[in-house]
Amino acid sequence: MLYLKKYFTEGLIQFTILLSLIGVRVDVDTYLNSQLPPLREIILGPSSAYTQTQFHNLRNTLDGYGIHPKSVDLDHFFAIRRLLNQVRSLDHLRVPSTELNAWLVHRDPETVVSAASQSSPSIALDNGGSLEDVNSPEPSAMRGTGGTSESTYNLSGEDSLGAVAPEANQEQGNRDSVDELSKEDIDLIDILWRQDIDLGAGREVFNYSSRQKDGEADKPNEANEEAGVQEEDWRNGINLQEGQGITLVDGETGESIPEQLSSLGTQTSMSLQECLRLLEATFPFGEESEFQATEADPQLRGPAENVPSTSQGLSLPAPLPQSDAPLDLEQQWQDIMAIMELQDMDMNNTAENTNLNNNLNNTRANTSESGTMTSFGVPQSSLINQDVSLHQASLPSCSQDLPNLFNSELDPSVGQRPTLLRLSSSNSSNINSTFGVTNLTGLFLPPLNSTNNLTSSPVLPDPFVSLLEESMLDEISLLDLAMEEGFSQAQASQLEDELDSDSGLSLDSGHSPVSPSNSETSCSSAASSSSTSATFSEEGAVGYSTDSEVATAEAEEGAVGGYQPEYSKLCRMSYQDPSHFHNLPQLDSINHNHTYNLPLASSYPEQPQLLGSCSKKCRDKHLQQTKIHPPREFIDKQSSRDERRARAMKIPFSNDKIVNLPVEEFNELLSKHHLSEAQLSLIRDIRRRGKNKMAAQNCRKRKLDTIINLEQGVQDLRRDKARLLKEKMECLRCIRQMKQKVQILYQEVFSQLRDEEGRPYPASEYCLQYSADGSVLITPRSMTLEQSRKPDKKPKDKKK
DNA sequence: GGGAGTTGTCATTCC
DNA sequence: CTGGAATGACAACTC
Structure with a gap:
């Protein structure tokens, strides 16, 4: 065989x-x-x-x-x-x-x-x-x-x-x-x-x-x-x-x-x-x-x-x-x-x-x-x-x-x-x-x-x-x-x-920082509403947050422009289709709670998400806690510091309102309630911190966008350079072809040249030279060499 | 336990 | 001057 x-x-x-x-x-x-x-x-x-x-x-x-x-x-x-x-x-x-x-x-x-x-x-x-x-x-x-x-x-x-x-x-x-x-x-x-x-x-x-x-x-x-x-x-x-x-x-x-x-x-x-x-x-x-x-x-x-x-x-x-x-x-x-x-x-x-x-x-x-x-x-x-x-x-x-x-x-x-x-x-x-x-x-x-x-x-x-x-x-x-x-x-x-x-981490990169805020709704709903409402429905009212508050909070968010886009983006960063990251081991560890701007009312209902970021053991633990009426300490633990402070100071409105209300409405709200100096101070601090928090998020997002845009710019430039190089190579190729043709023509012309006695010029002794006016001269190679040294020397011999 | 990343907060500057 | 945005720096937290 x-x-x-x-x-x-x-x-x-x-x-x-x-x-x-x-x-x-x-x-x-x-x-x-x-x-x-x-x-x-x-x-x-x-x-x-x-x-x-x-x-x-x-x-x-x-x-x-x-x-x-x-x-x-x-x-x-x-x-x-x-x-x-x-x-x-x-x-x-x-x-x-x-x-x-x-x-x-x-x-x-x-x-x-x-x-x-x-x-x-x-x-x-x-x-x-x-x-x-x-x-x-x-x-x-x-x-x-x-x-x-x-x-x-x-x-x-x-x-x-x-x-x-x-x-x-x-x-x-x-x-x-x-x-x-x-x-x-x-x-x-x-x-x-x-x-x-x-x-x-x-x-x-x-x-x-x-x-x-x-x-x-x-x-x-x-x-x-x-x-x-x-x-x-x-x-x-x-x-x-x-x-x-x-x-x-x-x-x-x-x-x-x-x-x-x-x-x-x-x-x-x-x-x-x-x-x-x-x-x-x-x-x-x-x-x-x-x-x-x-x-x-x-x-x-x-x-x-x-x-x-x-x-x-x-x-x-x-x-x-x-x-x-x-x-x-x-x-x-x-x-x-x-x-x-x-x-x-x-x-x-x-x-x-x-x-x-x-x-x-x-x-x-x-x-x-x-x-x-x-x-x-x-x-x-x-x-x-x-x-x-x-x-x-x-x-x-x-x-x-x-x-x-x-x-x-x-x-x-x-x-x-x-x-x-x-x-x-x-x-x-x-x-x-x-x-x-x-x-x-x-x-x-x-x-x-x-x-x-x-x-x-x-x-x-x-x-x-x-x-x-x-x-x-x-x-x-x-x-x-x-x-x-x-x-x-x-x-x-x-x-x-x-x-x-769809790319996972770079998702946000492509988006404009000023993305329309309509995504906020979906985001918040996806992040908090969907999960939270489900939690609510299953677990009942928890703490002082209620569904109505969530709704009002969302409405307020809608009223307060400016941060929603960021919120949506940030929210998207953390919530959008976690399946995207499932196949990325390096991203598994990145599962933080990015509920930056979620209203206070929705803070606690976000437990599902938070639990989602926990280990299974942790999740079970939380589940056990939430099946019973969650203790106050747990609520406090889930709340932010300002939320706890506000609760401790008996602030009559949510931190979300404090942070997100326009100045006029905010002042009006303060004037409606008779608040102590300590309460007022805390409210102003909460507002300041809340504003600053969102600002920090925006700032970071901008940084990220800037970096991504720069990367994109670099890629574009590289692509342009590669394209130009390709064009250059194409030009070189054309030049080479032209040289070939010229060489062929040169040989053809030179082979047809005859001296006075009808003999062909030996290629080893003579060569053709092109003058600026388009004429072609046949010159001895020795002269050509000399001419190369002395450019102005006059060529002789006959002109074709 | 430590590294890396995220997030919140403070201080500061600027508009 | 005030409110607020922007940003660097830091700490807390999570994984």
């Missing part, structure tokens, strides 16, 4: 690759996509691999620690994993994934099988993404098989069936191939793989850490401690290996890696270069549209290339003048980092977007199941989504520049890498594990889902297209923010749920 699988996979993949290279469209998915158990069995291995065994946790736990019992050969498994990730990292190249597969063929037939099966969309798609590594962190990998991976994450979170199968498949399908890898090869692959992570693609890093945390939470034992140490080592390893990884990558530009590679006895670099040369020869790096046109089959192309609107953005950078490319690429890389950092904090529309994506995914799932998919298995929704995402396609092009950037501009990129790592750790570490739907895949992938996996949609969106989608970023950022604010994973996940409905 194993042999058959290997044979079949190799043959099929290689055949597909070859066909794709010569421009013949091969829709392997149609074959593999069919529910052919034998075929699936062959490709994916025994069906047991599909079982929901959390096998994928192998990858995410500890790179060899916390091994699942099913992992018979763990070394091989992880070696394969690194290999596969390294292969996927190759997808960073600015070449269609098909060509990448071809390069893999060149590289090593043994690895090609596993690698190609992982990276080739046309092959991997069918098995419900089973051939695709679910935990593949690289956006580049997503470019090829993004839909599959994301889908498994979206739908299943951590324990999805889809996530299981790929892992098992990897292990079973590729172990044999890795067996033949030398240790050095594996090391090299590991280095490259880490380099890929450094490039910002390592979702596995994220999953790793997050799942690591999950694992620790689930199994807090020694193994987990060891795992934690391992994680640290692993992370450090990433950092330490950066230089190595970059060095290797740099070798792609012909600097240092050839030696290393040769020493390692691999042909990776050469193969890659050969492949690129082949690509250049096959698809002349001229107009991007031409290149696109030469593409044989959109289905075999990378997903990005399929998208019409991104055709420019995803164009190959190869024709760029070497002098320009590094700068542009570096700049764009910095911009990407800036955007990612900036939007890292975006919080708005998260829940909506998440739901939207989920709904979209569900819709697609239903669509695919109902057979309304296109012939390629691409749901219309996904296509639409791609189109939507394409508006921000500038980043994808930049993302594809990344490898080149790292290759050509080593030093500048090094400075950026910490940021990338920070993103990796902060964004992903918790998100993937905690939020099954909002995992990091969403960051790099448009919301395709497992449906696409199972239906093998070959038109896969560019991963970095969705990277720029603010919704995704907002979501990630929000979660990231939650992490930064000290939420645990569980809390964060609950927070996510909260966000879907």
